[in-house]
Amino acid sequence: MATLLEKAFERAAKLPAAEQDQIATLMLDEMEDELEWQAKFSRDAVKLDEIARDVRAQILHGETLPLIPDELPE
Known part of the structure; x- marks a missing residue:
């Protein structure tokens, strides 16, 4: 067991x-939440890769605009 976890226990x-x-409830809830996110990302990994490739291509072809937070609508 990790030293920090031992200290916490x-x-x-x-x-x-x-x-x-x-x-204990907080820890178990957090671990369950993490497992759910990992499962979701593993299911969606192919789609996320496709989206990333599309975005990179759009950037390469100058089809995007820079994000300027101060200019975002409220």
């Missing part, structure tokens, strides 16, 4: 059970 172990449960 040691500190969490000193907290009341209710707070430990809150921390």
Whole structure:
């Protein structure tokens, strides 16, 4: 186990059970969310590659405009 994670568990172990449960819930939710994002990106990887190729071609052919945040509509 990573040293930082061990340190976090040691500190969490000193907290009341209710707070430990809150921390555990947050960690499990975050890990589940990460797995969902990884699955989504792996399913969409081919499409994302196509989009990236199209955008690079548009940039190469001068078909894009620079993004100037100060000039974006509100």
